[in-house]
Amino acid sequence: MKKLFTVALTALMVLVLAACGSEGGSSASGDDGSASGSDSGSKESKTIKAGIGLNDKHPQYKGLLKFKEIVEKKTDGQIKVETYHSGQLGDDRTMTENLQTGSQEVTIPSTAPLANFVPAFSVFDIPFLFPNTEVADKVLASETGQGLLKKLESQNLVGLAYWENGFRDVTNSKRAIKSIEDFEGLKLRTMENDLHLDAFNKLGANPTPMAFTELFTAMQQGTVDGQENPYATIYLQKFYEVQKHVSNTHHIYSPFVFLMSKSFYDNLSDENKKIVEEAAVEAGKYEKKLNREANEKYLKKLQEEGMTYTEISEENRKEMKEAVQPVVEKYKSKIGEDVVDNIYKEVEKAKKETE
Numbered sequence: 130m131k132k133l134f135t136v137a138l139t140a141l142m143v144l145v146l147a148a149c150g151s152e153g154g155s156s157a158s159g160d161d162g163s164a165s166g167s168d169s170g171s172k173e174s175k176t177i178k179a180g181i182g183l184n185d186k187h188p189q190y191k192g193l194l195k196f197k198e199i200v201e202k203k204t205d206g207q208i209k210v211e212t213y214h215s216g217q218l219g220d221d222r223t224m225t226e227n228l229q230t231g232s233q234e235v236t237i238p239s240t241a242p243l244a245n246f247v248p249a250f251s252v253f254d255i256p257f258l259f260p261n262t263e264v265a266d267k268v269l270a271s272e273t274g275q276g277l278l279k280k281l282e283s284q285n286l287v288g289l290a291y292w293e294n295g296f297r298d299v300t301n302s303k304r305a306i307k308s309i310e311d312f313e314g315l316k317l318r319t320m321e322n323d324l325h326l327d328a329f330n331k332l333g334a335n336p337t338p339m340a341f342t343e344l345f346t347a348m349q350q351g352t353v354d355g356q357e358n359p360y361a362t363i364y365l366q367k368f369y370e371v372q373k374h375v376s377n378t379h380h381i382y383s384p385f386v387f388l389m390s391k392s393f394y395d396n397l398s399d400e401n402k403k404i405v406e407e408a409a410v411e412a413g414k415y416e417k418k419l420n421r422e423a424n425e426k427y428l429k430k431l432q433e434e435g436m437t438y439t440e441i442s443e444e445n446r447k448e449m450k451e452a453v454q455p456v457v458e459k460y461k462s463k464i465g466e467d468v469v470d471n472i473y474k475e476v477e478k479a480k481k482e483t484e
């Protein structure tokens with residue numbers, strides 16, 4: 130009897146030890162972040178800290194949530210994406226510097242502030258460069274457009290995709306903008322970009338460069354009379370609460386660039402590099418779709434919120450374009466003669482293909 134008890138106890142202890150061993154194994158593989166518990170292989174467990182300047186209502190943030198969904202699903206939770214909006218991690222310049230130092234992994238600025246890191250991106254600040262979104266899409270997808278993204282690598286940045294901010298329109302609290310004369314003396318906030326500054330000087334305005342995160346307060350306090358952004362931003366950031374007039378100047382088409390820290394990207398496995406690359410492109414298509422739908426419907430909503438809309442005639446728009454042409458010549462060498470010449474060629478090619 131006693132022997133039987135000893136054997137049973139020994140068997141029980143073996144079973145208990147075996148169970149501990151496997152739990153230890155599963156918790157060990159769980160530490161690798163292999164949520165499915167599948168063969169761990171060389172699993173990597175990383176977190177992407179992603180921040181933008183616009184708020185959580187904007188298509189840009191919805192696009193970022195789509196990126197998060199795709200990456201976390203395709204990496205089986207190995208890579209987690211933390212999302213931040215409304216400048217919680219800083220303004221565009223600060224967040225881009227965060228990527229360079231490695232304290233943040235993703236941000237999605239407009240090309241205008243990005244030109245402070247890679248001057249060639251100022252090519253997209255050439256006023257009236259793109260006549261419509263069809264031409265913009267083709268040029269950004271062209272060898273010239275994609276080639277610009279490569280220039281980011283020298284700044285410890287990786288440009289994974291172009292997303293869309295959109296055609297920019299002027300708002301202000303003083304007067305209707307119908308012709309070039311109406312810009313005279315207007316205190317207009319511009320993005321932190323010298324070409325924008327010079328262009329609005331040429332139009333007769335009194336421009337002030339300012340981070341996006343400071344803009345609403347500056348308009349509220351009258352530090353600036355006006356600003357320029359796409360309708361979606363004007364509406365979703367509630368600029369109608371502090372601005373009276375909006376005009377369809379459509380003076381610039383702003384791309385966003387989905388930026389990743391190069392030091393982070395380089396340390397990803399080849400499989401996960403492919404996942405983040407494809408996720409940035411797929412989420413960008415989603416963001417562009419939402420952004421175009423938003424820009425279609427929000428001008429009407431701005432008027433419903435009490436803003437006065439003024440249509441710019443083609444003749445007056447042509448006069449504005451002619452007035453700022455000398456600025457383009459001035460910045461050609463800073464942007465790169467080849468970049469400017471090639472982008473104009475791509476625009477002409479895209480115009481022919483979309484006529």
Ligand code: KDG
Nearest residue numbers: 181182183221238239320341
């Ligand atoms: O982070 C969002 C900004 O990059 C974007 O809104 C820039 O259009 C812009 C502006 O006016 O600053």
